[in-house]
Amino acid sequence: MKFLITCATLAIGFAMTSPLQAEEPKLYSIPLKDIDGKPTTLKAYSGKALLIVNVASQCGNTPQYSKLEAVSEKYKEKGLVVLGFPCNDFGQQEPGTNAEIKEFCTSKYAVTFPIFDKLHVKGAEQHPLYSELTGATAPFPGPVKWNFGKFLIGRDGKILKRFEPGIQPDSAEVTAAIDSALAGK
Secondary structure, rough: OOHHHHHHHHHHHHHHOOOOOOOHHHHHHHOEEOOOOEEEOOHHHHHOOOEEEEEEEOOOOOOOOHHHHHHHHHHHHOOOEEEEEOHHHHHEEEEEEEEEHHHHHHHHOOOOOOOOOOOOOOOOOOOHHHHHHHOOOOOOOOOOOOOOEEEEHHHHHHHHEEOOOOOOOOHHHHHHHHHHHHHOO
């Protein structure tokens, strides 16, 4: 009987650690904070396509907030979530507190998509999210060049595309990639 119990225990343990089981994408487990300082992760968005954008309030690209909101509205029912990550790494263009950033985004651009805690996208203090998005093993490695760099994440948590800051969120290039991600291609 002990032998059967031992075998059953080993079989269950093997099944739980089997490489055949799909692992949760690393992006989903990285600790984050929302704009109100509450701990969270991207796991809440599992099964959704994500457009991750480093944002800033005092940048020449700041008007992209309007286009990001329009893209969010257009695609949210189909499974896309736009996520904004404020960053002050480029030209000190996001100097505000989280409360000031939240007020700016909602009052000036009527942003409804999730905004997170201000973080670093480059340098020694680079947040682990951006280490995962831009690191040597990432599909599109290399440092973020400026505010409003965009990463498209598939429903499976894999990084599908990277768009440089000057590429508009509603451009044909971005919307075609979003359509493809939502279709699971």
